[in-house]
Amino acid sequence: MNTLSYGLLSILTVAPCSGYDLMLKIHLFWQAKHSQIYPLLAELEKDGHVQFELVEQTNKPDKKVYSITKTGEAAVRQWLSEPTADPVTRDEFTLKLYCIWISDPDTAKKLLADRTAMYEAKLTKLENRMEQLRVIVGGDLGAITLHSPYFGAYTLVQRGIMYTRTNIEWCGWVTRTWLS
Amino acid sequence: MNTLSYGLLSILTVAPCSGYDLMLKIHLFWQAKHSQIYPLLAELEKDGHVQFELVEQTNKPDKKVYSITKTGEAAVRQWLSEPTADPVTRDEFTLKLYCIWISDPDTAKKLLADRTAMYEAKLTKLENRMEQLRVIVGGDLGAITLHSPYFGAYTLVQRGIMYTRTNIEWCGWVTRTWLS
DNA sequence: TTAACCATGTAATCTGTTACATGATTCA
DNA sequence: TGAATCATGTAACAGATTACATGGTTAA
Numbered sequence: 001m002n003t004l005s006y007g008l009l010s011i012l013t014v015a016p017c018s019g020y021d022l023m024l025k026i027h028l029f030w031q032a033k034h035s036q037i038y039p040l041l042a043e044l045e046k047d048g049h050v051q052f053e054l055v056e057q058t059n060k061p062d063k064k065v066y067s068i069t070k071t072g073e074a075a076v077r078q079w080l081s082e083p084t085a086d087p088v089t090r091d092e093f094t095l096k097l098y099c100i101w102i103s104d105p106d107t108a109k110k111l112l113a114d115r116t117a118m119y120e121a122k123l124t125k126l127e128n129r130m131e132q133l134r135v136i137v138g139g140d141l142g143a144i145t146l147h148s149p150y151f152g153a154y155t156l157v158q159r160g161i162m163y164t165r166t167n168i169e170w171c172g173w174v175t176r177t178w179l180s
Numbered sequence: 181m182n183t184l185s186y187g188l189l190s191i192l193t194v195a196p197c198s199g200y201d202l203m204l205k206i207h208l209f210w211q212a213k214h215s216q217i218y219p220l221l222a223e224l225e226k227d228g229h230v231q232f233e234l235v236e237q238t239n240k241p242d243k244k245v246y247s248i249t250k251t252g253e254a255a256v257r258q259w260l261s262e263p264t265a266d267p268v269t270r271d272e273f274t275l276k277l278y279c280i281w282i283s284d285p286d287t288a289k290k291l292l293a294d295r296t297a298m299y300e301a302k303l304t305k306l307e308n309r310m311e312q313l314r315v316i317v318g319g320d321l322g323a324i325t326l327h328s329p330y331f332g333a334y335t336l337v338q339r340g341i342m343y344t345r346t347n348i349e350w351c352g353w354v355t356r357t358w359l360s
Numbered sequence: 361t362t363a364a365c366c367a368t369g370t371a372a373t374c375t376g377t378t379a380c381a382t383g384a385t386t387c388a
Numbered sequence: 389t390g391a392a393t394c395a396t397g398t399a400a401c402a403g404a405t406t407a408c409a410t411g412g413t414t415a416a
């Protein structure tokens with residue numbers, strides 16, 4: 001079982017989902033395309049970690065709604081107690097910044113402006129997601145406890161907001177100090 | 181040419197390096213093992229983007245010191261003006277947090293404590309690196325300009341420090357609010 | 361004496377992306 | 389009419405990790 005498989009199980013602890021749902025939901029935390037998710041779901045099913053129900057739909061294609069099994073939950077609990085791998089980030093921007101000194105100020109300005117715009121768009125998305133969560137939990141995010149199914153989503157969206165604001169601040173610092 | 185190849189060229193704009201040096205230097209911005217770097221260097225050399233000089237050493241194995249060519253610099257300049265890919269982060273911690281609600285408080289405490297320790301170690305490393313940079317540029321980091329070879333390193337280490345402090349703050353918030 | 365560092369490379373495997381394949385519905 | 393969404397899958401390829409391979413020096 002690889003990390004993405006555990007990630008899929010992790011999302012299924014909150015609610016049953018189709019492969020398509022999982023693809024959309026995991027997107028905030030892990031980049032994975034449907035072509036990677038569907039085969040892993042089939043394997044998880046084969047190994048008894050998940051089960052699915054065929055749901056027929058009108059106006060939309062039929063779907064397989066997956067839910068986590070007792071075996072799957074036990075695997076998740078085991079995984080939670082094991083050491084966690086360090087995060088891996090791959091950001092072309094950092095590589096470009098490292099050699100931006102050989103370029104002209106206009107190229108540098110564009111690089112920073114594009115990155116600022118990206119973070120601002122990201123911040124808007126995260127704030128919308130936070131608002132959605134507020135509605136889902138019934139208005140009061142402060143009422144969320146460690147044992148609420150939305151504990152992870154709430155704290156992680158908050159983390160994303162803090163992280164994105166820090167990045168916008170950093171972009172501003174660079175722009176003000178060297179590119180104005 | 182893939183992103184890592186440009187990353188290697190990017191580092192070589194600042195100073196000639198061996199493959200081993202490049203592995204150590206790129207580590208702060210991009211995760212890559214030597215087994216990926218050596219073949220790419222051979223390809224870059226074949227395509228005329230870099231050249232190397234065999235440096236014989238006593239007490240240490242001989243090494244190939246690579247430097248960027250005119251062709252390589254032109255490729256970098258072209259790359260700098262092209263659109264930049266969005267960052268990709270893969271962090272097992274976020275997947276675990278998403279389903280920590282099904283676990284017990286002790287597991288949650290350990291998960292957060294480990295992550296806090298990781299960020300604190302990272303912060304120390306970054307602060308040391310910043311101090312190194314201060315020495316390299318002759319004492320005054322404020323004197324760095326857009327056209328200094330250390331512009332990228334300086335601004336990126338600062339970014340890392342800000343980012344890591346934000347993460348430590350977030351870990352503290354979660355711990356204080358739910359795990360004390 | 362054992363681990364870490366320096367230094368370079370290849371082979372096997374796993375992970376992740378892009379492309380191929382299908383097809384109805386809905387909105388602009 | 390064309391793009392986006394919902395929905396699932398496979399195949400080919402690219403990117404990244406782990407393991408295999410070698411071997412001297414240095415510090416705990």
